[in-house]
Each structure stands twice: as structure tokens, then as C-alpha cells.
Amino acid sequence: METQSDVARPDSGVREMFRSVGSAVGLAALGVIAAFVSIVVVNPLFAIIEVEWTLFGELLDNYIVQPGFGLVAACYIWWRDDYTPLDRIQIPSVEGVAWIGLIPVGYEVTVRAVTPVLPMIGLSHGAHSGIVTGRVFLNHPEIIVPGLVVMFVVMAPMEEILYRGVVHDALEPAIGSPGRVLVGGLLFGGMHLFLSGGVVSMLLTSIFGVLAAGGYERTQNLTVPIIAHAGHWLIAPF
Template identity: 75%
Template sequence: MGGAAALTALGVMAAFASIVVIDPLFGTVEAEWTLLGELLNNYIVQPGFGLVAACYIWWRDDYNPLERIQVPSFEGVAWIGLGVIGYELAVRAVTPILPLIGLSHSAHGDTTAKWRVFFDHPEIIVPGLVVMFVIMAPMEEALYRGVVHDVLEPALGSLGRVLVGGFLFGGMHLFFSGGLGSLLLTSIFGVLLAAGYERTNNLVVPIMAHAGYWLIFTSF
């Protein structure tokens, strides 16, 4: 488990480095195309996650989670839906309880669902979907499902990988959205994503669920 925690910590550090390096680039894009730049600014940490995942894959040499990208089965599609809808239901159920136990929750990204942005600005639909589904969600999931999950495999059984992997995913969000409320909620999302990946062994499942949540609901 120490290796998985170390990779999560490296992901956090790389994400902060990504903010420093990528922000000026995204600012340049925003100067040329405001809507696309604003969209990109919601996903400024994901390149750092992708870098750590790529370094791990290069170091391992015999393992590449991208080989687990497949067309989802019927069960995979069901897990995608469960990840998106299940997490939103959890957010709605847990959020009103947080103040009662002295916790709060704040989003770390845009609070407008992306489908609303696309509806108002159809010219950004194609690049926006590519950014979310093809670039940013795969970078994050390659690290937290493809890599961290793999590192946990020798030490833990199926349930342990799902729970610990989900908690590590939630712990990462402490540094970006902050607070124990964020840790709780994003850990729930991480567990759902990890469970879908564990059941299907298909990286497309958590990628689609992750980006699907970005698309349909507001940022967590």
C-alpha cells in the first residue's frame, strides 16, 4: 500500500507543477478562444496525473493500463451509469448532512454542468468532448485506476483495492477542493470508479463515468 500512497503523493505534486506550467499555456488558448480556454482551466491538474502515469508505465515496461481500453460490455455500460448517477445521488444525500457534523464541501472546478455550456455554445461541443473524454479523464484514470489500482493488487484483495484506491483518490482532492467533506464525497466517487474497473478490467469504464459526471453534473 505504501507504493500506492507514494504514487498518489507524486500525483499531487505533479498536479501542482502542472498548474504552474500549464496555466500560461491555457491562458494563451483562452486569449485566442475564450470558451475553450475557460473549459481547459477546469482541468489544469490532469496533465500532472498523466505524467506520473506515463513515468510509471515507462518504468514498469511490462505493464500498460492503456491495453485495458476496450469497448464496454453490457455490464461495463451499467457500471458507467452507476458511477455517474450513483455519485450524484450520494452527493445529494450526503451534502445536507455535512453541516450537521461540522463539515463543509466546495467544488474545485466550474459549478456549471458542461452540457449547459455546450447547449449555449454548440461550437465548442466537439473540442470540449475531446478535452474531457479523450484527454483529461484518461490522464486522471490512467493514474488512479490504471496505476494505483495495479500497485494495490499484490497486497490487497478485490474489496481492499476498491476501498483503499477510492480513499486515495479522495485524499488527493483534499489538496484541490479542500476539507473533510470533499474527502468523503470524492472517496465515494473513487470507490464507484474503482469498483467498475475492478469488475470489468476495462479502463474505459471509469474514464467514461468520470468524464460523464463532468458533462452531466457540476464539478465535485
């Protein structure tokens, strides 16, 4: 015989699932809002640096939204004093190293497969605007060290701690592993709809988001998506 608690349990699970997804969507939306605020606040500061060191200032100009992501992540970590994604920044295992390679390569293979089809449906895909590639470092070796620090130690961690560490954490209480990977990846892509512009950017970066979320879910190591993300910035803008 079913008890009252047995009957109520499925409804409770559904509510918990919607609560988790809602929290993740809210955090991702806060990231977008904070990114726009970051553009307004940080851009003048980077402009001052550009006056003193033109090349480094131009490099920083490509990463004016990430401080906003970092602020949201920091506020979440402060609010959730029982959880910090920073504990999940660890030396990658062999599987983690494999994921670091798979994430950008898988994304690039997908982009190259999809791009020729886009004009057939009235769409097109261009490079992710403004991201610095290794070619810039080859032409200006004097900014290699500060540039790599900015990409690998500051900006990519800010973005990945928010979208993998924080948003992923919000999904953990009520959604299984495949759901976390899918929803987290789609939220990452949705952010690009507003900040990169265009449905194509959203769709393609959702693929990157799913791959990065998959690597994080498998390894529980934030170093994996951080290095993969910054490494992709380095070799090919998306």
C-alpha cells in the same frame, strides 16, 4: 511440524501488503505534486490559448491538474515496461455499460442524501469548482466537439489511468479485490483534499473513487471509469 519457511510466510505477506500500499500512496502523492507543478507550467499555456479562443481557453482552465496526473502515469508505464494500463482501454461489455451509469448516479444519490446532514455537524458541500457542465455546451455549441474531446479523450483518461490503472496496479500484488477498491477509492478522495480543498470534498470524492474502482475491478476495463468520470463532469460537477 512447521518449517522455518512456513513461519516466515505470514510476515512476508504483511511486508508485501505494506509495500504495495506504500507504493500506491507514493504514486498518489506524486500525482498531487505533479498536479501542482502542472498548475504552474500549464496555466500560462492555456492562457495563451484563451487569448486566441476565449471559450476554449476557459474550458481548458478547468483541467490544469490532469496533465500532471498523465505525466506520473506515463513515467510509471515507462518504468514498468512489462505492464501498460492502455491495454485495458476496451469496448465496454453490457456490465461495463451498467457501471458507467451506476458510478455517477450512485455518487449523485449519495451526495444528495448526505448534503442535508452536513450542516448539522458544521460542514457544507459545494460544487466541485470549475468543472464544465453540459449547460455550458448548450450555451456555446461551437465548443461542443473540442470540449468533448478534451474531457473524454484527454483529461479523464489521464486521471483514470493514474488512479485506476496505475495506483490500482500497485495494489494488486498483495491486496485482495475489496481492499484494492477501498484503498484506491480513499487515495482518489485524498487527492481532492489537496486539490479541491476541504474534508467534505475528500469524503465525497472517496465515494466516487470507490465506485469507479469497483467498476474497474469488476470489468478490468479502463474505458468504464473514464467514460463515467467524464460523463459526470458533463452532467454535474462534483
